[in-house]
Amino acid sequence: MKRGKGMKFVGDSRVPDKESRDKIPKDYSEYPGRTEAFWPNFLLKEWLVGAVFLIGFLCLVAGAPSPLEQKADPNNASYIPLPDWYFLFLYELLKYKFAASEYVVIGTVVIPGLAFGALFLAPFLDRGPERRPSRRPIATSLMLLGVASVIWLTYESVAGVDWEERAAYSVENVPDVEIDEEAPGYQVYSQNCLSCHGDSLQGNPGMAPGLVGIPYGADQIKDIAVNGIGQMPANQFQGTDEELNQLADFIVSINEQASGEGEGDGGSEEE
Missing domain, CATH: 1.10.760.10 (Cytochrome c-like domain)
Incomplete structure (x- = not known):
């Protein structure tokens, strides 16, 4: 009896059909100019950008250190402490009518919660594969609005401070x-x-x-x-x-x- 005689070939389940092959993502090399290997190309670029920013920030801190003021004293009613520079925009927000006094919860919880919540949800609201900002309107708009608001509020807070008067609060003058x-x-x-x-x-x-x-x-x-x-x-x-x-x-x-x-x-x- 010959080998295979009387047997019929049905198929091999180990060979994927065309529909299954279409679901396999293509290699990044099939998209020239639009993507790159995570290691080492992308990771190296991210590391270089982070290193340049960190060195620049350290030089700024060493060249122009942040001025220190006296400790907040509950016995000194004239002393109004200022927050650190990265919280000045929230400090300025609390000066507006509907974000202070009886509405302080709106200024301290509601508005910051909505702002940071929108930034957190931006990747989920705009899931497009495009990398150009012009083709990602939702994420780009939220980011530009957030950056512009922080810069404007910080500027308004700094512009409204009498720095010559506050120099008396400096620890260097105590x-x-x-x-x-x-x-x-x-x-x-x-x-x-x-x-x-x-x-x-x-x-x-x-x-x-x-x-x-x-x-x-x-x-x-x-x-x-x-x-x-x-x-x-x-x-x-x-x-x-x-x-x-x-x-x-x-x-x-x-x-x-x-x-x-x-x-x-x-x-x-x-x-």
Whole structure:
């Protein structure tokens, strides 16, 4: 009996039919100029762009470091802290009528949520294979709207700040005085002067001057504490004569340390 005699050939299931072959994606090489290999071509380009941006950003930070301001102080009602530069657009948004006050939830949750939600959904709303921005109108429009809004709000926030006045809040302009908070004079100071002049005698711009570097002796300080001076009204000090002497001696000792004339509760450079 010959091999295969009496048998019929039906087919080989291992050979895919034409319909199955059409579902296999073509190799990227069949699309010259429109795509490329992920490794190493695409990944190398992405790495180079990221490296150039990072080096440029590091040079900018080293050449023009961000200015630092004082710590937010709940006892200083005149100090209005500013957020970091990358949050200035949200800070400016809260100045608008329907994004602040009783509508603050709209400015802090609703509007940012819609904006970032739209950017998150952009790839799902526009699933076209095109890479040209002009042929992806939804994604391009959302991105341009987002970038333009952030740039405009940031510009408006920066333009509305009096930077010369805020320079007084800089940590570079604050005397580096180490305060002995256990000293009797500081205890009197905290009860009578701290709310206006700050916890380190640094003062509050537009509200009260600093007390480091002032040209007053102990008697003059006592007279000012009782009778006031300039915009400072009288009778601000509430305490005994002994406490008044402790307060004056404390402020004088701090100024002596600031000018390097003696030793006391702390030291700093004159403002």
